[in-house]
Structures are given as structure tokens and as C-alpha cells.
Amino acid sequence: MAYWRRFPRQMQAAADAAAAPPPVAPVARSAKRSPTRMMRQYDLVERVRAYNPNTDEDLLNRAYVYAMMAHGEQKRASGDPYFSHPLEVAAILTDLKLDDATIVAALLHDTIEDTEATRTEIDQIFGHEIGALVEGLTKLKRLELVSREAKQAENLRKLLLAVADDVRVLLVKLADRLHNMRTLEFVPPASRRRVAEETIDIYAPLAGRMGMHEMREELEDLSFRELDPEAHTVVSGRLGALAERNRNLIGEIESQLSANLTKHGISARVAGRRKRPFSIWTKMERKSVGFEQLSDIFGFRLVVKTVEECYAALGIVHTVWPMVPGRFKDYISTPKQNDYRSLHTTVIGPGKQRVELQIRTEEMDRVAEYGIAAHAFYKEGVGSPTEMLNRESNAFAWLRHTVEVLSEGANPEEFLEHTKLELFHDQVFCFTPKGKLIALPREANVIDFAYAVHTDVGNSAVGCKINGKFAPLSSELQNGDEVEVLTSPAQSAPPSAWESLAVTGKARAAIRRATRAAVREQYAGLGRRIVERLFIRAKIAYDDDKLKGALPRLARTSIEDVMAAVGRGEMKASNVARAMYPDYKEERLALFGAKKEGAEKAVKPAAKSAIPIRGINSDLPVKFAPNGGAVPGDRIVGIVAPGEGITIYPIQSPALKDFEDMPERWLDVRWDVDESSPQRFPARLFVQNVNEPGSLAQIATVIAEHDGNIDNISMSRRSPDFTELTIDLEVYDLKHLSAIIAQLRAKAVVAQVERVNG
Secondary structure (H helix, E strand, O other): HHHHHHHOHHHHHHHHHHHHOOOOOOOOOHHHOOOOOOOOOHHHHHHOOOOOOOHHHHHHHHHHHHHHHHHOOOOOOOOOOOHHHHHHHHHHHHHOOOOOOOOOOOOOHHHHHHHOHHHHHHHHHOHHHHHHHHHHOOOOOOOOOOOHHHHHHHHHHHHHHHHOOHHHHHHHHHHHHHHHHHOHHHOOOOHHHHHHHHHHHHHHHHHHHHHHHHHHHHHHHHHHHHOOOOHHHHOOOHHHHHHOOOOOOHHHHHHHHHHHHHHHHOOOOEEEEEOOOHHHHHHHHHOOOOHOOOOOOEEEEEEEEOOHHHHOOOOOHHHHHEEEEOOEEOOOOOOOOOOOEEEEEEEEEEEOOEEEEEEEHHHHHHHHHHHHHHHOOOOOOOHHHHHHHHOOOOHHHHHHHHHHHOOOOOOOOOOHHHHHHHOOEEEEEEEEOOOOOEEOOOEHHHHHHHHOHHHHHHHOEEEEOOOOOOEEEOOOOOOEEEEEEEEOOOOOOOOOOOHHOOOHHHHHHHHHHHHHHHHHHHHHHHHHHHHHHHHHHHOOOOHHHHHHHHHHOOOOHHHHHHHHHHOOOOOHHHHHHHHHHOOOOOOOEEEEEOOOOOHHOOOOOOOOOOOEEEEOOOOEEEEHHHHOOOOEEOOOEEEEEOOOOOEEOOOOOOHHHHHHHOOHHHHHOOOOOOOOOOOOOOEEEEEEEEEEHHHHHHHHHHHHHOOOOEEEEEEOOOOOOOEEOOOOOEEEEEEEEHHHHOOOOOOOOOEEEEEEEO
């Protein structure tokens, strides 16, 4: 094998030496070992054998020696041999009691990335299963991406997609990150902050979502110590002082709890602990309270045998000590999405001290501590880890669904943003009218709820009822709310503004996709009209089948792509004609958009909008031309502006000269004014008046007396005797504007009046 050819005698000697039993017994936890002494091969095998008597010792031995020789003389930033890092990662995973393949993947996880080892070689020596795990843990270090955020997002995307195939990739990655955070002090300062931010933004919440609370808390606390060392020191000092003052309190509460439960025939394991600095700090920030106002710095865990005893213990505790209202949560009847189950309550204990209690069974406690890793991967006859997790773990099912949603992100930055949104929130639990449970992040609203039910429900949502009462779609949801989403088939796409209201990544991604699809559909419709008008004007036949055959020449994959490109102004309609008819020769547009024969057939009246124009069969934005606008009575033409919409010009506007060579962008439009509902339109006048007191007042009076509305006036003096004015005003139509111009010309103080068109 290539493996033995690469490492001949040295490897066998190293294997023999490493396999020799050490003179002392192995320590219990990896975090307690001195960093100067690496775990021996014998130690690793014994740690695995302690929970898996059927472990493949030969596989573990080969992986140990292979990784040690592959990393060779490489050093970590601390100066320790690099091989100490994969060893510590493997040790963390043995604490989680994981299977042989996962332990081997931990030993090899950096070999492809940092050594000469290859995926092919690892497959040959250790099998395809382990090779796939190691490949899933290898960063995209050769990927040519410009921004650090893009690189971070692509590496995270690769990791999560690998996790969706095999969750053990995630467990190794989390253990890898945990050991890196434990040794962060040796990393250069510039990199330390980046790693800590990434950990607290992505990996700690991901560990929490997988139910691995102990690991999540340690990752958060290590990140907190790096990102805000001053706050970490202050909170740690206050916690230490509080613990010293209440040195006997924990023991007293533990003994009273045990005595009361035993008195009622319940045998329970009672353990108290104080919360970590990061948890305390975030609660102080979230609730805007001081350290002295926190009531749950100390927490106690009651572990009993059965679910029935959980509720019995709860009743006993509430009978002995008064409960704090609003502080009870039942995660046994309604588990969290990461499989967490427990009863939470807060009572007033000895010395009027508030005491937070968690009551659970042994199995619940194991899942609460190890989360997704609590399932016994190494048991025989249960199928592959992924198959077993599909059966037993809601957390893994949630993760796979989340990855499917996130993988549809349009770019790396969106993917990173949505991942953080999905991972970083606590949850609220709401119900559909039929009783289906929907779990959402804190601060989620009805829009998020609708998309959690189904994408089609979200896209067509027009209203809602919360607990039977009508409410806005932006209403924030609370635990236990029953939500009925009202939909309408008339709404096929959500308003784009919903994206800023949504909290969940799933809702934001769906809204963004629907908005893009709607805009694309609008541009495609506009593009089709532009193409059809050109074909009518050129008197050549248009046919979709013929265009389909010309798609390769246009470098597009579908007819809709072509039409959308024309509608956005990215492609000329004449290019489409040339692709379909190579002999086609483009003709210049006749003077300023005069109506072409047959063009009227291509124009269909659109629904009325804020600007009453007919001939625009599209929802694209419509606006008046700058520097003069247009008024009813003017002959008008619409010009398609790529990526902006449609601009309405009067036919006499000199600005239209700029579009003479782009006939495909011209639209034949006309006014659609409702005489029963008068509406004002923009116009601009150039006025030269005599420079004397009161002249401006006379001009303004004429406009006001004739029901015109002045929007803006700018002045410039050309000579001592005359002043030039540019007046933007609003009038009803061309007749109205002409009357105002005539009255201004009749004034003695006015030397000249002209309408401005561009």
C-alpha cells in the first residue's frame, strides 16, 4: 500500500513505541491533561474500549500512527507538536462516547488540508466512509474568493452540506473548534478575534441547536473571554464573590431537596451549579438589569427515574416552596427541536433565595448534556448513524431541513446571514388551528409562521387571526398562540418589504426568491412586448419555436431568459431578430416615435396606476421625464430604462434624440385620465421678468388665481434689469397650462414665457 511505502521502518518503530502502555493510568477528561504530554496510543484505545468493548483496535492504532507520521515535525502556535491537536479532538469525542469511525476521522481531520495525504490514499487505507468524513472536514482553502465573509460562508456551506449526509462531520468539527478555542491564547491577536466571533456567531449556536449544551456554553464563554475580556473579568469576579458569600447555600438547598423528595418516596440525584459568565452577561444585557437583580445565578438539576416521577417531584417542590409566577416551562410534553426535554421552574427557596430547578430523567439528562451525540452510534444492529438519527433525532431532521433551505441562497453572504438567523435564537411554540405545533425563533411574527407552515401559504398570506382575533401580519408571536393565516389566490407573490419584517432565514429566503421571480416575470413580459413590436414593425414573423432554436446564439437557456434580458435592457430586441433571421437588417426609428403601422395591435391597456397611462402591460415603475414632465394633451411616448422602469416623455422633448437608435425601447402609450377625478401633472416654465419690486409676487398671483400649484422656483440674474426664473408647477392638462402661459405673457413685468421640455 502507498501508506506503508510512504512510512517504512520509521512508522513501524513509532507504532511499537506508541503502543507501549504508559506507566500511569489515563486521566478522565481531555481538558485536564497537561498540554506538554500527548495521549499515547494505548490511552486512546483504552478510552474507547471503556464504552465500546467491541472497538476495532487495529483501526485506531493505524489511524494514530498515520496521523502522527503525516503531521511529522509540524508545530502548533503554542510550540507543541501539531499532532497533539487531532489527539485532543479525538479525546473530546471519546468523552461523548462516539464510534470508531468518528474517532479515526478526528485523528485524520487535518491530514488532507495540512499534509501531503490525499483523499484517495485515505480511502484505500481506512475505507470510503472515513474518507468521506475527513473530506467533509477539509476547508476550501484553494477557493478563489475575494472577501473573508465569502470564504467563511462557502466553508460553512460545504460543512453543512457534508453534515446533511453524515452528522458525525459536525461532531468532529465542533470538537475541533472547542480545542482551538481552548488554546486560542497562542494564536496571533488579529486572528483571535476573528475566530472568537465566528465561534460565537456560528459554532456555539450550532452546538446548542444540536442539544450539546455543555459544549455550547464552553464555546460561548471562551469566545466571551476573548471578545470582551474586561466584562468577562468583572462578571467572573462578581460570581466568585457571590459563591464565597453563599458557600453553604448550594449544599443546604441540595440537602433540603433530597430530603423532601426522599420523604415522598422519590430517589433523585440533585446537583447544583452556578451559571457561566457569558450566560449571566447576556441576561443582564437582554433584560437591562444589574448583577444584584438576577434571580437565577444558581441552578439545580433533579434527575429521577421516570417521567411520572418528574411531575411528582414538581408537585412536591411547589408544595414545599412557593413558585415564581410565569417561570414554569414544560419541555417534556412539548420538547424543543433539538430533542431537549425537561421541566423548568423557579421557586423561593431557603433564605428567600430564588432557585431555578430543572427536573428530568436520566435519559433526558444524557440528551441535555450530549445532545445529538447522546445516541449510541457504536451499538450493533441499528443501521448507519445517519439512518438511526433520522429515526431518533428531531435535531438532525431540523438540521437537514435547514440545510436544504439555506443551500438555496443566492450568494455566500446571504447564506451566512440566513444561517445565523436560523441558529441564533431561542424559540417560541405556536399552533395552527388544527393543533400542529410550529417552533419559531424569539421575536418571530406571523409572516415567519406562514412560511414555516408552507412556502405557498407565506406567498399568498393577506391577513391573520391570533387566538381568534384579527391582527397584523407583523405581529410578534408569543408561546402558545394559535395562529390562523388568511390567504388569497389573487396574491401570488409577497410584497418585497416583508423581507425586512421576517425574522427566520427560511421566510427571508422565500420572500427574496418570490420577489425575484415576480420582477423577472414583469421584465419577461415587457421584453416580449418589445420583441413583438419590433417584429411587427419589421414585418417578420415571430414564433417561440424558432426562437428556441436560436437560444445558443443568444447564450441563453430559455425563452424567458431572453425576454427578461430584453426587458431589463441587457439585450437588444434587434439581437433577437438577428439570431432568428440572420439576414435581418435593423431600420432606424422614424422621427421621434411616430406611430408605426400595426404597432397599436401590440399595445394592451394596463390597469390604472398612480400615473394614468395606457399601453403599459407591466407592473414596472413608471415616472415622468425630468426637467419638464408631461401633461394630458401632450402626445407622449414611453422609454424603457434598463433596470429602472419606464419614463414618459412628451413627443416634442429634445431628450428623445438620445433614443433614436434604440427603437426596441420605445413604447406607444397614451393618457387614460378620469375627468371625474382631476389630477395634477408636472410642467416647467422659463420666465424672464423685469427686475422690480413685486414682480415675483405678480407671477405667483397669476399662477395661483388660475389654480396652478408652484412646486419649486429657481432664480438667476442675467442683467441688472431682468431676472430669469425656472418654475416647476403642477397643472391639470395642456389647456390649463396654456391658459397660465397666456396670462403670464399679458403681464407687463413679464418679458418672455416658454415651456421647458427637457
